[in-house]
């Protein structure tokens with residue numbers, strides 16, 4: 001029995017629903033080539049940050065200003081800007097090198113929070129050969145004067161601005177923390193996104209009690225983290241319809257995880273942590289697990305799998321969530337040794 005793994009995502013025809021999500025190594029042509037050989041359907045490059053592009057623009061302005069200065073000491077005035085200059089150009093070069101190294105679509109990623117001079121850079125990414133663009137909206141709404149509606153309006157203006165700058169497909173990588181995610185997802189599509197990546201993973205720093213310092217901590221994900229994007233994809237797929245691209249990101253480590261993402265309604269299952277932990281060749285392992293399960297259950301295509309588990313909860317997702325919440329907390333059974341009367345102190 002043959003199994004068809006090809007899928008469509010953002011209007012792109014992909015040979016596999018397993019996609020390498022944004023990660024630092026993906027901009028290395030050797031790693032990208034290993035991912036492609038292992039069978040990925042597409043590769044997402046790490047994000048270029050708005051701050052890096054703006055830094056480059058500021059650096060250019062300052063360099064021009066400095067050229068007109070007569071006094072040598074004035075030339076030392078902005079010593080810190082150096083490393084930022086060139087980040088955007090370096091990004092375009094690595095995009096071109098990765099494109100040349102692989103035969104699968106390459107999706108560039110920009111991380112931004114405001115519309116500004118950097119937006120024109122989306123066009124340069126397109127001109128450098130990106131097959132699609134992922135706009136990574138990563139911000140923490142910590143300003144007490146900024147309401148949810150203002151924050152959402154800013155995000156939607158940003159999506160519209162980037163949409164206006166490019167003609168290639170546009171995906172938006174979202175956080176799970178919108179107060180009304182279903183409405184925001186629909187608005188993001190109306191603003192011009194062709195698809196959504198659910199979800200960005202947020203990293204909180206830790207407190208080092210010895211040094212009394214806040215330290216960054218990057219933990220790779222665990223498979224249980226797929227449940228949040230999985231549930232939202234199941235809710236959104238019927239609402240957004242079959243043509244909107246949906247990518248599951250967070251917790252896809254094995255074939256079973258990819259299956260759950262696809263059955264919830266995703267077009268693609270993205271992986272970063274699993275590939276960092278096991279190497280690019282892990283894609284082939286996940287693909288063979290996916291194929292084996294499909295053969296055993298007589299599924300012939302990804303098309304047939306997609307969304308097969310989302311339809312049953314499509315009627316009233318909010319009521320389903322409440323019932324599920326009640327059922328979940330009531331499903332806990334206390335271990336017998338804890339039910340014995342605890343000694344009083």
Ligand SMILES: Cc1cc2nc3c(=O)[nH]c(=O)nc-3n(C[C@H](O)[C@H](O)[C@H](O)COP(=O)(O)O)c2cc1C
Pocket residue numbers: 021022023024045046047048109136173199200201218220221222225249250251252270271272273274276
């Ligand atoms: C080391 C590392 C770097 C990452 N860099 C980016 C990035 O540049 N842009 C982005 O959108 N996501 C980035 N991510 C997030 C991943 O693309 C992915 O969304 C997240 O890790 C959840 O997927 P996973 O469970 O498969 O790891 C990064 C993740 C890791 C672990």
